[in-house]
Amino acid sequence: MHELSITMSIIDQAVAAAQAEGASTVNALELEVGALSGVMVDSLEFCFDVASRNTLLEGAKLTVHTINGQGKCLECNLETEVDSLPVQCKNCGQYILSIANGKDIKITSITIDE
Amino acid sequence: MCDTCNCATRKQTAYHIPGKSIDLPENDRHHHQSEKDRVIQVELDVLSKNNHIAKHNREYFENNAILALNLVSSPGSGKTTTLEKTIASLGGTPLAVIEGDQQTSRDAERIDATGAPVIQVNTGTGCHLDADMIHKAMHQLDLQQNSILFIENVGNLVCPAMFDLGEAYKVAVISVTEGEDKPQKYPTMFHAADVCLINKIDLLPYVNFGVERCKEYARQVNNDLQFFEISATTGQGMEEWINWLKAKVITPTTPDIT
Numbered sequence: 001m002h003e004l005s006i007t008m009s010i011i012d013q014a015v016a017a018a019q020a021e022g023a024s025t026v027n028a029l030e031l032e033v034g035a036l037s038g039v040m041v042d043s044l045e046f047c048f049d050v051a052s053r054n055t056l057l058e059g060a061k062l063t064v065h066t067i068n069g070q071g072k073c074l075e076c077n078l079e080t081e082v083d084s085l086p087v088q089c090k091n092c093g094q095y096i097l098s099i100a101n102g103k104d105i106k107i108t109s110i111t112i113d114e
Numbered sequence: 115m116c117d118t119c120n121c122a123t124r125k126q127t128a129y130h131i132p133g134k135s136i137d138l139p140e141n142d143r144h145h146h147q148s149e150k151d152r153v154i155q156v157e158l159d160v161l162s163k164n165n166h167i168a169k170h171n172r173e174y175f176e177n178n179a180i181l182a183l184n185l186v187s188s189p190g191s192g193k194t195t196t197l198e199k200t201i202a203s204l205g206g207t208p209l210a211v212i213e214g215d216q217q218t219s220r221d222a223e224r225i226d227a228t229g230a231p232v233i234q235v236n237t238g239t240g241c242h243l244d245a246d247m248i249h250k251a252m253h254q255l256d257l258q259q260n261s262i263l264f265i266e267n268v269g270n271l272v273c274p275a276m277f278d279l280g281e282a283y284k285v286a287v288i289s290v291t292e293g294e295d296k297p298q299k300y301p302t303m304f305h306a307a308d309v310c311l312i313n314k315i316d317l318l319p320y321v322n323f324g325v326e327r328c329k330e331y332a333r334q335v336n337n338d339l340q341f342f343e344i345s346a347t348t349g350q351g352m353e354e355w356i357n358w359l360k361a362k363v364i365t366p367t368t369p370d371i372t
Contacts, residue, residue: 002241002242002272002273002276002277005240005244006160006161009160009161009163010160013158013160014158017154017156017158018154021152021154027151028151028153031160036302036305037276038272038273038275038276038302039276040127042127043127084301085301085302085305085334085335086298086301086334086335095333095334095335095337097335097336097337099305103276104159104161105159105160105161106157106158106159106160107156107157107158107160108155108156108157109153109154109155109156110153110154110156111151111152111153111154112151112152112154113150113151113152114150114151114152
């Protein structure tokens with residue numbers, strides 16, 4: 001389950017960002033997870049509860065936004081959002097093979113006490 | 115649907131019972147901010163540490179003309195046997211092997227018996243190799259210029275897909291005793307792979323595995339995959355694979371990393 005090692009990276013980076021702001025606790029954490037990143041959001045949430053214990057993020061609210069990939073049909077050039085593979089073009093039925101984005105995992109904000 | 119947490123579009127585990135519709139309770143994880151909160155906008159790439167080390171590994175491989183291959187598959191596809199036969203068939207080409215498994219040094223012992231330099235990485239509970247493990251392991255091997263580094267990843271078609279090790283090519287191994295629909299069941303891996311070895315083809319008369327159907331499923335997620343049909347046991351098809359390796363080690367090139 002790679003979500004655990006990914007969650008631990010997330011927590012390390014969020015702790016470092018919070019400490020840089022002089023915060024002693026993090027109330028909330030916002031993530032963007034690519035739909036094609038290979039990370040399952042509910043596994044990540046499960047790991048987060050466990051891995052955040054005894055860190056600045058213990059009890060923090062986790063918000064996850066899924067980012068779809070941007071697919072383009074190489075046959076008819078139709079552009080479409082891709083949330084899983086394989087995906088067929090709605091226009092011509094070809095499989096969509098050119099896909100950009102939707103693979104990253106990012107921390108987009110942390111919320112600390114004023 | 116909630117504007118704050120985007121819950122309707124989240125990527126979640128899906129549950130299906132054939133012929134039935136099922137209704138599962140949703141997790142309640144809605145975030146409500148308090149007035150005391152201060153939101154800090156950041157843009158932190160969670161895989162940046164791995165990707166940074168992978169880039170460093172890749173530069174090292176390229177500067178030293180080392181063809182690094184990341185072999186991925188489910189357990190039991192025959193990766194280690196394929197490596198043993200590949201090493202024997204490559205003759206004088208200098209090479210080294212990094213073996214990844216959760217436990218034991220059995221695979222490293224098998225490779226060691228071929229005479230090739232090898233190091234075993236035991237990941238413990240970890241389900242994949244990462245770039246830092248490769249960085250540490252490769253500096254324990256006396257890697258030569260114009261050589262091949264085979265990295266046998268932990269047997270797992272899910273997790274290794276997202277960890278770049280700095281390899282030039284990701285090689286997915288599938289055996290005909292597995293389902294031909296594996297590329298559809300594990301699309302992320304086949305999307306990320308550059309080469310696909312279809313192994314154990316000597317067993318095709320005994321199993322219900324359509325090689326062309328398997329390729330078709332794989333091409334639905336990756337039309338650039340290069341296939342080799344082999345049997346590591348009988349040696350069938352190995353020549354083409356060996357020739358491909360020899361051609362690549364003379365002029366190693368890195369495919370586009372997406």
